[in-house]
Amino acid sequence: MGAVLVGLIGIGLPEVLGTGYGWVQESFARTRLLHLPLLVVLALPLARIVATGFSIGSGGSGGIFGPGMVIGAFTGAAVWRLLEPIAPAVPHGPAPFVVIGMMACFGSIARAPLAIMLMVAEMTGSLQSLAPAMLAVGIATLIVRRGDATIYRSQKRTRLDSPAHRLQLGMPLLAGLRTAEVMRPPTLLLHAGTSVDAARRQLRACRLPGAPLVGADSVSAGVVRAEALAGANPDAPVDAVNDPTSGAVQQAAALDVALESLGEVPARWAPVIDSGQHVVGIVTLGDIVRGYRKALASSLGLMSRVSEGTTVVEAKVSPEAQAAGHSIRDAGLPAGTIVVTMERGGSLLFPEGATVLEPGDVVSALARASGASEVRRLLEGGTDPPTP
Numbered sequence: 001m002g003a004v005l006v007g008l009i010g011i012g013l014p015e016v017l018g019t020g021y022g023w024v025q026e027s028f029a030r031t032r033l034l035h036l037p038l039l040v041v042l043a044l045p046l047a048r049i050v051a052t053g054f055s056i057g058s059g060g061s062g063g064i065f066g067p068g069m070v071i072g073a074f075t076g077a078a079v080w081r082l083l084e085p086i087a088p089a090v091p092h093g094p095a096p097f098v099v100i101g102m103m104a105c106f107g108s109i110a111r112a113p114l115a116i117m118l119m120v121a122e123m124t125g126s127l128q129s130l131a132p133a134m135l136a137v138g139i140a141t142l143i144v145r146r147g148d149a150t151i152y153r154s155q156k157r158t159r160l161d162s163p164a165h166r167l168q169l170g171m172p173l174l175a176g177l178r179t180a181e182v183m184r185p186p187t188l189l190l191h192a193g194t195s196v197d198a199a200r201r202q203l204r205a206c207r208l209p210g211a212p213l214v215g216a217d218s219v220s221a222g223v224v225r226a227e228a229l230a231g232a233n234p235d236a237p238v239d240a241v242n243d244p245t246s247g248a249v250q251q252a253a254a255l256d257v258a259l260e261s262l263g264e265v266p267a268r269w270a271p272v273i274d275s276g277q278h279v280v281g282i283v284t285l286g287d288i289v290r291g292y293r294k295a296l297a298s299s300l301g302l303m304s305r306v307s308e309g310t311t312v313v314e315a316k317v318s319p320e321a322q323a324a325g326h327s328i329r330d331a332g333l334p335a336g337t338i339v340v341t342m343e344r345g346g347s348l349l350f351p352e353g354a355t356v357l358e359p360g361d362v363v364s365a366l367a368r369a370s371g372a373s374e375v376r377r378l379l380e381g382g383t384d385p386p387t388p
Helices: 002-012 021-028 030-035 038-057 065-083 095-109 113-124 130-144 163-170 172-176 196-206 226-230 255-263 285-306 369-380
Strands: 210-214 220-225 269-273 279-284 310-316 338-344 347-349 362-368
Touching: 002 038, 021 030, 021 065, 021 095, 030 065, 038 065, 065 095, 095 113, 095 130, 113 130, 172 255, 172 285, 196 210, 196 226, 210 279, 220 226, 220 269, 255 269, 255 279, 255 285, 279 285, 285 338, 285 347, 285 362, 310 369, 362 369
Parallel strands: none
Antiparallel strands: 210 220, 269 279, 310 362, 338 347, 338 362
């Protein structure tokens, strides 16, 4: 149906077929644009929108960039064609209108106005069109952003919404820490050739959910998990239940890389290897959280020393504390107190004013020295201060 509808549009307006780049080139020249019927110039942007919707929307192969450029180019050309006979300030040639039309259209639908405005200067080789392009792209972006829809369905609204950037923005210190700083020695290494029954008994004795599998010279060969051993033949070698897809983490890798690696496996731990692929340790989510908290505490301590009269308060919220069950905004913390991080159930949180303080949360905050005891009292509980 999509192909039939596009074909019907093409019968009446052949200019909508193909990439459309040739017609965009035609629109740059004054004489060629004037030779095109006015009805075609006015109808082409709308017809191209409909044809693109039928083509892409019905599952046809294609992209959005090309049609977006053609639609924007002929929108600008149509504006020039209408204004050229009656407006004295309109330039002799349509090229500026065509270029700015392309930028305004695609810059708004792609949600990339700044990048598109830089493209104006690159395409024209001049900064003369930058000011009108800023105005056109800005207005088009404001119009498009009245809704939440975007031409790219997988596009995120901000970098904070993107998993690829969330760790960098939310936990910036991770990139400065190395896995070797937080890893622990492996409790158990299973060697290739060990029977499933022996491996099961060793894991049970050590109370472990799994262990790295190593070959000769402790070279990493994968990971063996307890649940995989449950239904396996007891006499079979443990290599049969090895999970070679569980990625190991390099000891020199930054903690943000380690955390991303842990997010790709069902377990909460991964083996750590050196440059020779030898297993040298284990890293867990808890190790990463503790390492980050240690680095954060160090940074906060440095900040408190730089800021005279400021101290670091780390307290665990108790059930009887006055602040328990209240949001940070409504907890009554002294003025100037900044809650930097919270640890809840082994996970590190970056609180906002609306974050509710729950019993068991470990709170790290910057506070004035004069109000540190009050912050601790509100979080940990205790007697009320005397009324002056």
